[in-house]
Amino acid sequence: MCGIVAYIGYREACPIILKGLHRLEYRGYDSAGVALLNGDLNVYKKKGKVAELEAFIAEKDTRAQVGMGHTRWATHGEPNDSNAHPHYSTSERIAIIHNGIIENYAALKQHLQQQGHVFHSDTDTEVFVNLIEEIQKQNNCTLEEAVRLALHEVVGAYAIVVLSRDEPNQLIAARKGSPLVIGVGKDEYFLASDATPIIEYTNEVVYVNDYEIVVIKDGQLDIRSKEDVQQTPYIQKLEMALDSIEKGGYEHFMLKEIFEQPRSILDSMRGRLELEAGHLNMGGIRAYERKFVNADRIIIVACGTSWHAGLVAEYLLEDLARIPVEVEYASEFRYRNPIITERDIVIAISQSGETADTLAAIELAKSKGATIFGICNVVGSSIARATDAGAYTHAGPEIGVASTKAFTAQVTVLTLLAMIVGHKRGTLSDTRLRELMVELSSIPAKVEKALLLNDEIELIAETFKDVPNFLYLGRGYNFPVALEGALKLKEISYIHAEGYPAAEMKHGPIALIDENMPVVVIATKDSSYEKVVSNIQEVKARKGRIIAVVTEGDTVIPAMAEFVIEVPLTSEVLVPLVSVVPLQLLSYHIAVLRGCNVDQPRNLAKSVTVE
Numbered sequence: 001m002c003g004i005v006a007y008i009g010y011r012e013a014c015p016i017i018l019k020g021l022h023r024l025e026y027r028g029y030d031s032a033g034v035a036l037l038n039g040d041l042n043v044y045k046k047k048g049k050v051a052e053l054e055a056f057i058a059e060k061d062t063r064a065q066v067g068m069g070h071t072r073w074a075t076h077g078e079p080n081d082s083n084a085h086p087h088y089s090t091s092e093r094i095a096i097i098h099n100g101i102i103e104n105y106a107a108l109k110q111h112l113q114q115q116g117h118v119f120h121s122d123t124d125t126e127v128f129v130n131l132i133e134e135i136q137k138q139n140n141c142t143l144e145e146a147v148r149l150a151l152h153e154v155v156g157a158y159a160i161v162v163l164s165r166d167e168p169n170q171l172i173a174a175r176k177g178s179p180l181v182i183g184v185g186k187d188e189y190f191l192a193s194d195a196t197p198i199i200e201y202t203n204e205v206v207y208v209n210d211y212e213i214v215v216i217k218d219g220q221l222d223i224r225s226k227e228d229v230q231q232t233p234y235i236q237k238l239e240m241a242l243d244s245i246e247k248g249g250y251e252h253f254m255l256k257e258i259f260e261q262p263r264s265i266l267d268s269m270r271g272r273l274e275l276e277a278g279h280l281n282m283g284g285i286r287a288y289e290r291k292f293v294n295a296d297r298i299i300i301v302a303c304g305t306s307w308h309a310g311l312v313a314e315y316l317l318e319d320l321a322r323i324p325v326e327v328e329y330a331s332e333f334r335y336r337n338p339i340i341t342e343r344d345i346v347i348a349i350s351q352s353g354e355t356a357d358t359l360a361a362i363e364l365a366k367s368k369g370a371t372i373f374g375i376c377n378v379v380g381s382s383i384a385r386a387t388d389a390g391a392y393t394h395a396g397p398e399i400g401v402a403s404t405k406a407f408t409a410q411v412t413v414l415t416l417l418a419m420i421v422g423h424k425r426g427t428l429s430d431t432r433l434r435e436l437m438v439e440l441s442s443i444p445a446k447v448e449k450a451l452l453l454n455d456e457i458e459l460i461a462e463t464f465k466d467v468p469n470f471l472y473l474g475r476g477y478n479f480p481v482a483l484e485g486a487l488k489l490k491e492i493s494y495i496h497a498e499g500y501p502a503a504e505m506k507h508g509p510i511a512l513i514d515e516n517m518p519v520v521v522i523a524t525k526d527s528s529y530e531k532v533v534s535n536i537q538e539v540k541a542r543k544g545r546i547i548a549v550v551t552e553g554d555t556v557i558p559a560m561a562e563f564v565i566e567v568p569l570t571s572e573v574l575v576p577l578v579s580v581v582p583l584q585l586l587s588y589h590i591a592v593l594r595g596c597n598v599d600q601p602r603n604l605a606k607s608v609t610v611e
């Protein structure tokens with residue numbers, strides 16, 4: 001949540017920062033601002049999207065070779081000009097941008113007010129910058145020292161960048177709990193919440209660790225621990241292509257990402273599923289294979305769409321590997337007193353690798369001795385680094401706030417994991433393994449085929465674009481898909497939607513069904529097909545409007561449903577990879593037809609780095 005970007009070097013900072021803010025806008029988009037250091041320290045900020053900030057500063061003097069910018073997702077204080085970042089200190093000699101939450105801000109603010117500091121916003125961030133100013137005044141020290149001392153006093157999470165008019169040609173940054181990446185160029189440095197603003201200038205990056213302080217001064221990069229011990233920067237080379245973070249001719253990132261799935265699913269299998277050789281490999285579990293084989297149970301922690309992928313994994317791991325699985329909302333798990341032992345394996349699933357609740361759940365499980373396995377999309381992310389082992393999904397950057405290709409990539413990796421563990425445990429025979437390998441290899445082509453339904457689904461969307469409610473029903477492997485379909489619809493179109501196990505309908509939701517209620521039933525040919533047919537009858541008897549996702553060639557359900565979407569046949573355990581695709585497209589088209597901002601839905605942000 002919130003995107004931060006900064007530049008120091010020989011180029012004009014402002015255009016780099018604005019472009020970077022556009023790239024980071026998926027992290028928050030209720031206000032934006034920049035601070036430019038050029039003799040003076042000027043802050044320009046505006047409520048709204050980055051485009052509004054751009055228009056606002058078009059006539060201003062923005063010449064500077066040092067600067068920073070922020071795009072906000074409000075935590076403390078409503079979205080308005082004064083709560084937007086950057087924030088000045090009282091003297092306006094220091095400015096800060098911040099991603100995170102300072103939990104003890106109220107007590108600090110009271111103390112600072114008593115010292116004469118004046119506040120113009122409702123934010124915790126303004127407290128942070130005034131704390132730095134006060135410490136500098138009290139100790140007559142450098143900005144770097146003041147930042148270091150301030151970090152000892154704040155409680156909470158932060159990635160910050162600080163500039164001071166009195167110490168030009170210097171940029172100070174620090175992190176705890178919120179991501180921060182340094183781009184290392186020739187005679188120039190970049191800082192950002194993720195690598196997307198950096199990648200077009202340099203592919204050499206350093207991921208800042210928690211409790212580190214970064215000082216970039218006179219062309220030198222210096223990273224120190226909170227205790228002031230110099231650290232050796234570990235420079236990594238990124239392999240992110242610029243076109244992977246651009247829309248590439250699509251109207252929205254979400255649509256591009258839905259259409260990328262044949263490739264992203266293939267990328268998640270690449271090097272892991274070797275059909276010819278008959279091998280499955282997953283480097284991440286190699287050292288922990290015995291742990292997996294002997295695990296008493298697996299606990300999966302995740303949020304949102306990643307939690308839905310976790311539910312699919314519950315079916316997969318229980319079916320194929322016969323290990324008991326519990327799937328937990330990370331936000332609940334972290335505040336319970338869960339029973340975790342050293343024989344448990346905790347799988348944390350996260351696209352961004354930055355979700356605060358998932359990270360906290362990992363820390364809790366770690367403290368109880370469990371082995372933590374991560375499934376993340378973003379390389380070098382906090383979760384990827386906090387786990388004992390893991391597997392990247394390799395879906396490529398996902399920019400649309402609604403997760404699509406990350407879900408199918410997560411399910412692909414989890415399927416491979418369940419197959420490998422099941423085979424090692426002897427619960428998955430050689431023959432069945434081989435069959436599943438063949439079928440999994442055919443999934444990208446089947447998803448490609450499901451994508452051909454796009455125009456047909458757009459027409460269905462036209463019919464339902466104005467309804468206030470939707471129900472999604474599915475059983476077995478398609479139950480998590482029903483949940484995912486409902487989440488996709490509500491988050492981008494603001495239509496109320498609920499996902500249910502189809503058989504649960506008669507325990508309550510059936511009361512909602514009348515001639516106005518669209519009911520999406522995912523009814524592919526699998527072991528519960530007949531039962532789902534009965535559930536469809538129950539909906540039909542109450543005049544519900546049925547939109548059925550069926551297997552190609554189905555002749556029974558088309559006679560009952562108002563709309564039918566046919567997807568290719570696949571094995572029951574792989575069906576979510578195919579059946580979710582039409583639901584992604586349906587929500588996309590409904591949202592577009594309703595005039596919603598698909599890539600940046602209201603109130604949401606891509607990475608939820610606050611709890």
Ligand code: M6R
Binds near residue numbers: 355
């Ligand atoms: O980055 P993560 O996978 O940890 O994010 C978890 C959720 O915040 C995320 O899936 C969210 O629910 C998406 N907006 C769903 O489309």
